[in-house]
Amino acid sequence: xNHILQVNNLQTAFKTDKGMQTVVHGISFHVDxxxxxxxxxxxxxxxxxxxxSIMRLLHDTPGKITGGQVIYNDHDLLRLPESSMKGYRGKxxxxxxxxxxxxxxxxxxxxxxxxxxIQLHLKMSKADAAEHAVKVLESVGIxxxxxxxxxxxxxxxxxxxxxxxIAMAISCKPSLLIADEPTTALDVTIQAxxxxxxxxxxxxxxxxxxxxxxDLGVVAEVxxxxxxxxxGRVVEETTVELLFENPKHPYTKGLIASVPKIGSGSKxxxxxxxxxxxxxxxxxxxxxxxRCKDVMDFCHTEEPGLIEEDGHSCRCWLxxxxxxxxxxx
Amino acid sequence: MSxxxxxxxxxxxxxxxxxxxxxxxxWKEFRKKKPALISLFFILFLILIMIIGPSVVPYDxxxxxxxxxxxxxxxxxxxxxxxxxxxxxxxxxxxxRLTLSVSISAVLLGAVxxxxxxxxxxxxxxxxxxxxMRVCDVLFAFPDLILAIGIVAILGPGLRNVIIxxxxxxxxxxxxxxxxxxxxxxxxLFVEATRSIxxxxxRIIWKHIFPETVPTIIVYFTMKxxxxxxxxxxxxxxxxxxxxxxxxxxxxxxKSRDYIDSSFHLVFFPGLIIFLTVLAFNLLGDGLxxxxxxxxKD
Numbered sequence: 001x002n003h004i005l006q007v008n009n010l011q012t013a014f015k016t017d018k019g020m021q022t023v024v025h026g027i028s029f030h031v032d033x034x035x036x037x038x039x040x041x042x043x044x045x046x047x048x049x050x051x052x053s054i055m056r057l058l059h060d061t062p063g064k065i066t067g068g069q070v071i072y073n074d075h076d077l078l079r080l081p082e083s084s085m086k087g088y089r090g091k092x093x094x095x096x097x098x099x100x101x102x103x104x105x106x107x108x109x110x111x112x113x114x115x116x117x118i119q120l121h122l123k124m125s126k127a128d129a130a131e132h133a134v135k136v137l138e139s140v141g142i143x144x145x146x147x148x149x150x151x152x153x154x155x156x157x158x159x160x161x162x163x164x165x166i167a168m169a170i171s172c173k174p175s176l177l178i179a180d181e182p183t184t185a186l187d188v189t190i191q192a193x194x195x196x197x198x199x200x201x202x203x204x205x206x207x208x209x210x211x212x213x214x215d216l217g218v219v220a221e222v223x224x225x226x227x228x229x230x231x232g233r234v235v236e237e238t239t240v241e242l243l244f245e246n247p248k249h250p251y252t253k254g255l256i257a258s259v260p261k262i263g264s265g266s267k268x269x270x271x272x273x274x275x276x277x278x279x280x281x282x283x284x285x286x287x288x289x290x291r292c293k294d295v296m297d298f299c300h301t302e303e304p305g306l307i308e309e310d311g312h313s314c315r316c317w318l319x320x321x322x323x324x325x326x327x328x329x
Numbered sequence: 330m331s332x333x334x335x336x337x338x339x340x341x342x343x344x345x346x347x348x349x350x351x352x353x354x355x356w357k358e359f360r361k362k363k364p365a366l367i368s369l370f371f372i373l374f375l376i377l378i379m380i381i382g383p384s385v386v387p388y389d390x391x392x393x394x395x396x397x398x399x400x401x402x403x404x405x406x407x408x409x410x411x412x413x414x415x416x417x418x419x420x421x422x423x424x425x426r427l428t429l430s431v432s433i434s435a436v437l438l439g440a441v442x443x444x445x446x447x448x449x450x451x452x453x454x455x456x457x458x459x460x461x462m463r464v465c466d467v468l469f470a471f472p473d474l475i476l477a478i479g480i481v482a483i484l485g486p487g488l489r490n491v492i493i494x495x496x497x498x499x500x501x502x503x504x505x506x507x508x509x510x511x512x513x514x515x516x517x518l519f520v521e522a523t524r525s526i527x528x529x530x531x532r533i534i535w536k537h538i539f540p541e542t543v544p545t546i547i548v549y550f551t552m553k554x555x556x557x558x559x560x561x562x563x564x565x566x567x568x569x570x571x572x573x574x575x576x577x578x579x580x581x582x583x584k585s586r587d588y589i590d591s592s593f594h595l596v597f598f599p600g601l602i603i604f605l606t607v608l609a610f611n612l613l614g615d616g617l618x619x620x621x622x623x624x625x626k627d
Contacts, residue, residue, distance in 0.1 A: 055525055060515065090526030097525075102518040107540045116536075117526040168526065 003030040003071075004175050004208045005054070005093075010068035012046075012053045014061070014279070021279040024049055025232040026068065031176060031208040036199070038211045038219040038240075040255070041229035044276045047212045050229075051178045054210075055095055056085055072176070091121040094169035098181040100161035104153040111149030114168055121172045136167045139204075140197060159190035163197070170201055177202070178210045183218060195222050216259050220244060228252050231276055231287040238312040248314040250292045286317065294318060358620045365616020368609035375606060379426045388416035390423040390576050399592045409594040411585060417598050424576035424599075429606075431488055431570075431577075432557035435495035440550050442496070443503020444542070448534050450504065451511025462508070465501035473498045477560055481569045491570040495557045506549055510542040544621035552614035555607040562603050578603050 012024040024046045031037045039047050052058050054070050056077060070077040072092065077085065089095075097103040105113060114133040118124055124132060130149065137145035140163045153161060162182065169177055179198065183191040199222055202209050211223055219226055219240065226243050228236040228251065236249040247253045254272040274291040277283060283290055289299040299317055306315045360366060388394075388406075394414035402409045408417035450461040468476065480494035514520065515538065523533055558578075564570035565579030573580050578599050585595035 057521060057524055059524070060521065086527045086529055088527070089524065090528075095522070095525040097518055097522055099518055103522040105519045105523070105537050105541075108537070116523070116528065120527055120532075165522070 002033050004033050004073065005031040005210070006069075006071040007050075007054065008069040008071065010050065010053060010070065011066045012049050012058070012063055013066045014049075014063045016062070016280070018280060020064075020066070022066065023063070023232050023279050024053065027229070027232075027234055028068075029227050029234065029237065031210055033175070033208055034202070034206045035225065036202060036209040036211055036223045038213060038223035038226045039229055040213060040216060040219055040226060042214055042255075042276060045229045046232040047214075047229055048180055051095070051180050051210065051212050054178060055089060055093060056082075057089075057095075087121070090117040090169075090174070091172045092174055093176045093178065094172070094174040096162075096165050096169050096177065096179040096182045099185050100158055100165050101185065103165055104161060106153055108152075109149065110151055110153065110156070110164055114149070114164070114171065117168060118171050133167075133171065136171045137164070140164075140167045140170075140201070141193075142167070158186055159193065162186060162190075162194055166194070166197065166201070170205065170207075173205055174207065176208045176210065178212070180212045181214070182211075184213070184215070191218075192221075198222065216255060228255070231282065232279070233287065233315065234306060234313070235288065235315045236313065237306075242312050246312075248312065248319060249288075249316050250294050250318070251288050254291075254293075286315075355620060359616060362616035362619060364612045365619075368612040368616070371605065371609045372613060375425055375429065375609075378422050379429050382422040382425055386416070386419035386422045388419040390415060390420040391574075399588065399595070401592065402594055408598045409592070411581075411595055412588060417581075417594070420576040420581060421578065421598060421602055424578050424581065427488075427571060427575060428558060428561060428578045428603075431492055431561045432495065432554055435492040435561065436499055436550060436553045436557045438492065438496035439499030439553070440503050440546060443500040444507045444539075444546060446500065446504040447507025448511050448539060448542070451508035452515060452530070452534050452538065458508070461504065465504050468498065468501040471498075473556070474560060474563055477564060478567070478569065481564060486569045488571055491561055491564050494564070495560050498560075499553050499557065502553070503546070503549065506545055507542050510545050511538055514538045514541040548614055548618040548621055551610055551617055555610035555614070558603065558607050558610070 007030065008028050009026040010024055010028070011022060011026055013020040013022045015021075027046075027050060029037070039050065041047050049058075049063060052061070052063070053065050054077070056065075058064060065078055068078070072088070077088065080088070104110070111130060111133060114137070115126065115129040118129040118132050119126065122129070122132070134145045134149060137148060142148055142160065142163050148156070148160075148164075153164075156164065162185075166182075177198075182198070183194050186194060195218060198209065201207070209222075211218065213219060223240050225239050226237065227234055228243075228249065230251050236243070236247070236252050243252065244256065247256055251272070254270070257270040258272065260269055272291055277287060277290070283300065285298070285300040285302050286292070286304055289295050292299065296317060304315050304317045304320060306313050307320050309319070383390075392415065394410070397406070397410050397414040399412055400406055400410040400414070406416050406418065408421065411417055411420070446461055446465075450458045471479070476498045477491075477494040480497055481490050484490040484493060520533060520537060523537055528536075561570060562577075562579030562582065565577045566583040568583065571577030571580045573584055581599040582596060582603070585592075585599065588595045
């Protein structure tokens, strides 16, 4: 199999006043070469923590990876010493952050920041790195790339900055790009441009992309496969087509129903009642049970397992009888 | 074709204008701060005197003239003469080099060590941070001058030891302000973004966090020079710094206090120049802070 990234049973916990609180509960998934995988879920479901865990960037947070494996090209990234991990970040796995406004250092020129990963990983001279940087900038559709190299981040618009961030991320031709809500802070027309740019770059370089988002529109636009997360767990995983045609999990159904549709009249927008339970106050059974409209009695007492059927996994009692679920757990 | 040419010209012009904005913006703001501007010119003038002083002074600052002892200011001697008939203006001009170089180098030394400690402390945090900050707290507990006197008492008098003493008491203050700037910068997303491209801690500190703290350091440096001049002069006044016969401002003040009743100018002019210099550095620091520190901006 040509999985470039295989995450097995990843667990991440955060240190709080009440001890360690697990926020990512044994997540497993994989990303193949040339595939765009989306991770969807509402705020606080552990999407971003998952991406930071893969990059091992929990350093500045109270978070800690407590178990599992992150296998990249047969190497378990979680077992690497920090010094060799540095060689992977930016070179093999790169990341784009949510806010292009603050992801660039305001006091350094764009050129200097762009040259940084290139000089670091490709061991180029300053002049060669600058030339390479201009090429990359041009490839992400930035006009007058040479001039931009001499400018400061505040002189660029949000869309331009996100392009610069993408340029920086792909400058060393990583095989996996993690995009943490890359279009959330941008307005809609720029969103579309950035998404199509990412698709283009992905085809050109044959990278895998892990797209983290809460926007189902983005998922429908670019992803091949989708992972739906809820309360630190995978609740559904399938291809984009199947997800939108035949969503199984009540949570996914709720998410899809919440997207406004053109031509649906002046009906009120659908919303899922309640909020994501806090890690300190998790329900005992299915974590979605308190908000679920199809809830059954034993949903509250026992958590269902993630069951796969025809390439469509789902964690819900509606699709499995209780005993079968209990066995797989 | 003809309409492409003008467009290129406009872009070029815009780029040029943008290139200038950084310094221009600073200057445009700073120019409005009149006290700071005057202080800047005064300090530049002092620095000029520091460099060319010894070759342009009208009299030899060390040569006694026993015919003109303790003369009040005249047209020949603008600031009068001292108890050996030496020209006070010449002595002050030559002494500028001594006093300013001692205080500036002391603050520079303190700034370098303090900045390193502050960056390391703020960036790595935890036990390292706590121990560095507690040591700084201990140093803070002593009044600056007492600490300096103590250090000079241990190391022995002399200008080199004055530099060490003054730099020593500026270290904790630099460490503390740089630490707080570091803590603030460390949380910014671009630090995480830089780490995500594989940069090492050393690189992040040096290339990304340090530049962010520079404006704070510049402001504080300017203000601290004023304090250092005062401290160096005080130490010399107490006989712990410069040789009593040298034209150091503090030493001149110290020597001339015996004549305060009969020849007021002997004390007045060294005192005035110390006062003006310290004031200038403080006003310049204030002005720089108003312009450079984003928090004080409206």
